[in-house]
Amino acid sequence: MPPAGSTIAGSVxxxxxxxxxxxxxxxxxxxxxxxxxxxxxxxxxxxxxxxxVDKNTALEIIWTVFPIVIVVVLFILGFTxxxxxxxxxxxxxxxKVTAQRWLWTFDYPGGSNSVNELVxxxxxxxxxxxxxxxxxxxxxxxxxxxxxxVLPNRYSTAWFDAPNPxxxxxxxxxxxxxxxxxxxxxxxxxxxxxYAEWLQKEAGPPEGMSxxxxxxxxxxxxxxxxxxxxxxxxxxxxxxxxxxxxKVTLKDGQQAMADENYIRESILHPxxxxxxxxxxxxxxxxxxxxxxxxxxxxxxxxxxxxxRKQP
Amino acid sequence: xxxxxxxNFLNYPKGLKSWLLTLDHKRIGVMYLVGxxxxxxxxxxxxxxxxxxxxxxxxxxxxxxxxNQIFTLHGAIMIFLFIIxxxxxxxxxxxxxLMLGAKDVAFPRLNLTSWYIYVFGAILAIVAIFTGSVDTGxxxxxxxxxxxxxxxxxxxxxxxxxxxxxxxxxxxxxVTIHKLRxxxxxxxxxxxxxxxxxxxxxxxxLATPILGITLVLLALExxxxxxxxxxxxxxxxxxxxxFFWFYSHPAVYIMILPGMGVISELIPVFSHKRIFGxxxxxxxxxxxxxxxxxxxxxxMFVSGQSPFASMIFSFLTFMVAIPSGVKVFNWTSTMYxxxxxxxxxxxxxxSFLFLFTIGGLTGLxxxxxxxxxxxxxxxxxxxxxxxxxxxxxVMAFFGALxxxxxxxxxxxxxxxxxxxxxxxxxxxxxxxFLTQFVLGAKGMPRRYYSYLDQYQPLxxxxxxxxxxxxLGLVIMAIYLVHAIFKGKPAGDNPWGALTLEWTTTSPxxxxxxxxxxxxxxxxxxxxxxxxKPTFAR
Numbered sequence: 126m127p128p129a130g131s132t133i134a135g136s137v138x139x140x141x142x143x144x145x146x147x148x149x150x151x152x153x154x155x156x157x158x159x160x161x162x163x164x165x166x167x168x169x170x171x172x173x174x175x176x177x178v179d180k181n182t183a184l185e186i187i188w189t190v191f192p193i194v195i196v197v198v199l200f201i202l203g204f205t206x207x208x209x210x211x212x213x214x215x216x217x218x219x220x221k222v223t224a225q226r227w228l229w230t231f232d233y234p235g236g237s238n239s240v241n242e243l244v245x246x247x248x249x250x251x252x253x254x255x256x257x258x259x260x261x262x263x264x265x266x267x268x269x270x271x272x273x274x275v276l277p278n279r280y281s282t283a284w285f286d287a288p289n290p291x292x293x294x295x296x297x298x299x300x301x302x303x304x305x306x307x308x309x310x311x312x313x314x315x316x317x318x319x320y321a322e323w324l325q326k327e328a329g330p331p332e333g334m335s336x337x338x339x340x341x342x343x344x345x346x347x348x349x350x351x352x353x354x355x356x357x358x359x360x361x362x363x364x365x366x367x368x369x370x371x372k373v374t375l376k377d378g379q380q381a382m383a384d385e386n387y388i389r390e391s392i393l394h395p396x397x398x399x400x401x402x403x404x405x406x407x408x409x410x411x412x413x414x415x416x417x418x419x420x421x422x423x424x425x426x427x428x429x430x431x432x433r434k435q436p
Numbered sequence: 437x438x439x440x441x442x443x444n445f446l447n448y449p450k451g452l453k454s455w456l457l458t459l460d461h462k463r464i465g466v467m468y469l470v471g472x473x474x475x476x477x478x479x480x481x482x483x484x485x486x487x488x489x490x491x492x493x494x495x496x497x498x499x500x501x502x503x504n505q506i507f508t509l510h511g512a513i514m515i516f517l518f519i520i521x522x523x524x525x526x527x528x529x530x531x532x533x534l535m536l537g538a539k540d541v542a543f544p545r546l547n548l549t550s551w552y553i554y555v556f557g558a559i560l561a562i563v564a565i566f567t568g569s570v571d572t573g574x575x576x577x578x579x580x581x582x583x584x585x586x587x588x589x590x591x592x593x594x595x596x597x598x599x600x601x602x603x604x605x606x607x608x609x610x611v612t613i614h615k616l617r618x619x620x621x622x623x624x625x626x627x628x629x630x631x632x633x634x635x636x637x638x639x640x641x642l643a644t645p646i647l648g649i650t651l652v653l654l655a656l657e658x659x660x661x662x663x664x665x666x667x668x669x670x671x672x673x674x675x676x677x678x679f680f681w682f683y684s685h686p687a688v689y690i691m692i693l694p695g696m697g698v699i700s701e702l703i704p705v706f707s708h709k710r711i712f713g714x715x716x717x718x719x720x721x722x723x724x725x726x727x728x729x730x731x732x733x734x735x736m737f738v739s740g741q742s743p744f745a746s747m748i749f750s751f752l753t754f755m756v757a758i759p760s761g762v763k764v765f766n767w768t769s770t771m772y773x774x775x776x777x778x779x780x781x782x783x784x785x786x787s788f789l790f791l792f793t794i795g796g797l798t799g800l801x802x803x804x805x806x807x808x809x810x811x812x813x814x815x816x817x818x819x820x821x822x823x824x825x826x827x828x829x830v831m832a833f834f835g836a837l838x839x840x841x842x843x844x845x846x847x848x849x850x851x852x853x854x855x856x857x858x859x860x861x862x863x864x865x866x867x868x869f870l871t872q873f874v875l876g877a878k879g880m881p882r883r884y885y886s887y888l889d890q891y892q893p894l895x896x897x898x899x900x901x902x903x904x905x906x907l908g909l910v911i912m913a914i915y916l917v918h919a920i921f922k923g924k925p926a927g928d929n930p931w932g933a934l935t936l937e938w939t940t941t942s943p944x945x946x947x948x949x950x951x952x953x954x955x956x957x958x959x960x961x962x963x964x965x966x967x968k969p970t971f972a973r
Contacts, residue, residue: 126810126877126878127877127878127879136806137806137807137809137810140804140806140807141801141807141810141877144800144804144807145801147797147800148797148800148801151793152793152794152797155764155765155768155789155793156789156790156793158768158771158772159768159771159786159789159790162768162771162772162773162774162776163771163776163778163786166707166771166772166773166774166775166776167776167777167778168708168775168776168777169775172775173708173775174708174709174773174774174775174962174963175773175774175775176709176772176773177709177710177962177963178710178712178772178773179710179711179712179713179714179960180712180713180714181712181769184765184769185713185716188761188762188765189758189761189762192757192758192761193758196754196755196757196758196800196803197754199754199800199803199804200750200751200754200803200804202804202806203803203804203805203806203807203808204747204750204805204806205806206805206806207743207746207747207805207806207809208743210806210809211743259579259583260577260580260583261577261580261673263738263813265813265879265881267810267878267879268879270809270810271809271810272738272809272810272812272813273738273740274738274739274740276667276673276674276740277667277673278667278671278672278673279740281740294879294888296879296881297881298738298812298813298814298881298882299577299813300504300573300577300882300883301580302504302571302580302584303500303501303504303885304500305500305504305883305884305885306500306881306883306884306885306887307886309888404495404499404500404501406500
């Protein structure tokens with residue numbers, strides 16, 4: 126099992142290992158017996174079977190009842206832990222999760238939001254209220270042992286309590302198309318104080334920032350950084366280094382000038398002009414960034430575009 | 437010295453037309469065998485491509501769109517064209533009337549019709565692959581399946597048509613078993629393979645129509661937008677999951693029950709001993725068939741269904757484990773103090789026992805609510821159903837193939853190569869799929885085109901395992917085909933078994949038996965009836 130990152134993980138793991146030991150026990154009995162019988166009663170020449178017993182009621186009852194008792198115990202244990210996983214503590218902090226192909230958006234109390242990065246205070250129960258804007262997704266954090274489908278027509282909930290600061294992967298566990306395996310995010314568990322600061326600084330209102338500064342912040346907070354590097358290395362998507370003001374070759378062989386309009390289009394309609402060598406897996410940011418934020422991102426990419434000219 | 441009978445069902449009457457219009461269950465079975473082998477080859481090639489792509493994170497040989505289509509096709513072909521028809525239509529068709537001492541199935545024309553429907557459905561499915569392809573996964577979950585491009589309607593139509601083939605075969609078998617048993621063949625003297633085919637047929641008849649209707653609704657939703665699964669029109673996408681699993685869970689028992697039936701034949705024959713707990717094994721098939729209709733919700737513990745429903749489904753799921761456990765214990769006990777010979781069919785039976793036990797026990801992790809939350813939709817599930825389906829059904833299918841091959845063709849395959857191949861298949865299978873349990877427990881979700889670096893070593897082992905497995909299967913194909921033409925004549929009863937199919941010639945004549953057989957002993961009366969195997973090795 127992966128490292129335990131939530132309060133519930135311990136009970137789930139204990140149950141997992143209990144079932145594992147029970148399974149090993151039965152496996153050894155069945156396969157061990159089959160193996161011993163095979164070696165011991167291997168046919169030699171024309172030898173007939175030593176016994177033709179074909180029933181034993183006591184044995185039949187034992188191997189029916191004994192497993193029933195075991196599975197009923199497993200059922201009860203499984204259900205007890207499951208109820209703990211289902212009942213959200215009353216004092217939980219509620220965060221809205223929106224899934225779309227192929228990214229996660231998190232809305233925090235107080236109006237700030239983030240993309241593909243869920244920042245939560247450590248040691249506080251977090252309730253996730255989740256819905257999808259398109260197909261079914263599934264919110265999965267292996268380290269927390271939490272998984273819940275995210276549906277387009279109703280809200281589903283999940284909760285966790287991560288006691289220690291750290292980073293954990295968020296994965297999508299319900300098949301949702303081309304970008305399914307890229308639909309990844311991170312949960313960043315931080316101290317209460319850092320959480321408050323983060324809300325204020327990273328996700329707070331962009332007062333007194335230049336467009337370029339805002340763009341730089343959006344580059345991380347909107348998780349452009351997951352797919353687009355700024356150091357020239359190719360990732361899932363093309364790098365931002367030295368793009369602006371240059372011609373790019375598209376998938377269909379045509380060339381396009383990477384200007385303001387091209388970048389705006391690529392943010393809102395990523396599938397329209399895909400750069401050669403890359404898969405069209407970028408989700409649309411329509412509705413996730415406002416006009417000023419698009420201007421800011423363009424300004425940021427522009428600033429990176431000039432850098433190639435420098436020595 | 438054994439000889440091949442001059443007049444047998446393979447060479448009389450002659451000509452392609454006599455095959456295509458045949459009403460002989462054995463010929464129809466052979467034609468099915470060709471069909472499902474082709475499907476298995478195609479599905480297997482897709483499986484190899486999947487494993488190759490997963491060798492490294494990111495792109496190896498194809499893009500994500502192609503990958504999604506290929507895993508969909510692997511699943512859809514393996515399930516609907518290979519494993520659901522699988523043992524019953526190919527080996528069941530050939531062996532069932534012989535086991536009953538009958539001349540044919542009850543409705544020979546219906547039998548041929550089923551074959552043509554199967555071929556028609558298969559061709560449609562292949563046309564769907566080449567015209568537009570499908571990227572929905574074999575589960576066709578809405579709303580993804582109603583909004584994505586590709587030939588989804590054509591594919592669902594193909595599966596809808598295949599369903600009729602399945603229903604017709606099921607009906608045919610039920611009537612055959614009721615009406616065409618040889619004199620003296622009472623219900624509790626039936627070979628257990630027949631019992632398992634009977635239980636399977638009942639599920640086929642009752643469950644398949646549900647899949648048909650579900651797929652019709654899906655097609656209507658796509659073509660006309662009726663909105664039954666569309667949230668924008670007040671529909672419910674989760675309803676599709678309920679419909680789908682209401683068929684597809686019983687369907688996994690359509691897949692595994694015939695395999696269990698095969699194992700119930702192989703173990704007593706190669707242990708030379710009466711089967712332990714005949715009635716318990718026969719009844720447990722029906723226990724499984726009945727409960728299998730009531731556990732579909734265990735596929736949906738994280739789908740948003742109510743925790744109360746999940747609780748009940750979890751409980752019933754544990755209950756369906758019991759009859760399977762009873763069978764496993766009975767098979768093992770049959771070997772106790774037997775006289776066990778390790779010919780290839782028995783090696784496959786032992787592989788089945790090994791792999792199916794792992795497959796069954798890992799089901800406990802998934803039936804337990806708390807652990808299922810973490811494990812569902814990960815590679816743990818992928819590994820679990822491959823252990824049950826491939827480690828169970830397919831191993832039983834291979835065992836059955838090697839067991840009845842000399843009966844069908846009258847010739848024995850090369851024992852040396854068959855052992856090599858069995859070892860490779862067993863080893864390759866475990867390397868491929870045991871690693872996937874670990875991957876899943878570590879949180880690797882299924883249907884991922886790419887993955888985090890931490891999963892790379894295990895994916896690497898899994899892919900290497902798939903090559904070993906493939907090598908074993910290629911060797912098997914070569915020596916089995918070779919045996920058809922060049923194998924040594926096997927004689928009527930190469931294994932010294934007691935069921936009726938071994939009392940006629942190999943291959944049997946078109947009318948199966950020279951005289952209608954009369955049954956005087958049970959199928960596993962190895963204590964009272966002595967039969968000498970006709971093939972010495």
